[in-house]
Amino acid sequence: MLDVRRILLFAEVARRGSVTATARALNYTPSAVSQQVSRLETEAGQPLLDRHARGVTLTDAGRALADRGERIARELKAAESELADFAGLRAGTLRIGTFPTVGASLLPPAVIAFRDTHPDVRLTVRSARIAGLWSMLESREIEMSLMWDYDWCRIDREDVDITPLLDDPPALLVGDRHPLATRTDATLADFADDSWITRADRHPVAEALVRSCRAVGFEPQIAYEAHDYQEAQGLVAAGLGVALAPTLALEGIRPGVSVLPLRPPAPVRRILLVRMADHALTPTAGAFLGSLRESAAARRTDAPDAGGRAVVPDPRSGS
Structure with a gap:
């Protein structure tokens, strides 16, 4: 099995034309570079360099392997760039689930804020009843979903991560x-x-x-x-x-x-964001969670008034 790190080092030797120049550029000793090239030749089962007083020249096999090494280096740089885009929210797709009442109220401001801040991320939303949302979460059709529960039907699963967003009286x-x-x-x-x-x-x-x-x-x-x-x-x-x-x-x-x-007692439901526990929170998902929290904070209606009652604004008042 060829060692990829040695292939990359060998490609650097081929590019610079000598072991000494490669060692100097990479802050290695010439001996260390020579040892790694020799081990690569052993792995390849044939010489890759012709060594002479003025430096080294590539064998046909060495030239072919150096070309492969250059391609590998380019692919690795491209991978690093793509990962940096995902981490920096300059690319990627976020798939979320919702249900109708939240899809018409809490979700739109979060979507607007997220897209204004991260326009290069593609956002897709699926709406369904609770059973459908669970099915899409478990099959990974969506990464996370808005859901609800009541006191008598709390979501109690060890395989999910739950973030409460809002009490909805x-x-x-x-x-x-x-x-x-x-x-x-x-x-x-x-x-x-x-x-x-x-x-x-x-x-x-x-x-x-x-x-x-x-x-x-x-x-x-x-x-x-x-x-x-x-x-x-x-x-x-x-x-x-x-x-x-x-x-x-x-x-x-x-x-x-x-x-x-409605004064208590009243059946208050919790609005939640749910994801499978084995699905790590990506930078994109984390950013969208932040937008949801801001939307929930702006809409929160469970602050008590002086009499201890939940304040529910009349939607016609604009409050």
Whole structure:
């Protein structure tokens, strides 16, 4: 087996035309360079240099090997340059996963900030339900993913690394003609006699609603199962019922709907960034995590007010 380091040294000898000049350039002794060339000749099984008083000349085999050495040196320099580009965020691709409410709220400012700072990195985003995000993480289709959990369904896997980003408290959506629409906040118990609009297809928010209502002593009466929050808002505005929604789902509130911050107890979900533990955090991923943290800090809605309640801004106010 040929030693690559000796091949590179031999290419340097061929380039400079003598062992002495090579030793001087690389801060070696001539004896050390000669020994390495002799060992390379042993590995090659034939002479590579013709030695004479005026220096050395290459044999045909030596000339062929020196050409290979030059190519290896060029490839190594190219590899170093590419790695420097990745480390300096001047190249590469970052693949991340998300889910709809975060994809429409927390993620866009992070994407804008990241692309403004690192325009040469290609960013791809995949959106899916939780099961799909786990599948893409495990198959390495994505490097990391935004996810969520609640108190009763914490992500508890030893093979993942979790970075909490934001607590996302819920709010109540009520029609403007509802008797409590002018309240500044409310509790779930205030709506024990109301009909509810919830999410269809066993959506996590539907489970959060049922668990939370039962915790305060009533069973929610479901009037409609919506497939997205805009559909739910339309029926809230029509007066069919009231609805529970995470704050991050309230990017666009339609006319006829009022948003009431919900006093505890309330089912707060955590917004997380998750990656497989055996997938090291690359410089690119680390930079994007920084952008997400800045976006989360700008949107954080869990600061308590003077009464100890979570402050949920009305999206129509621009706050």
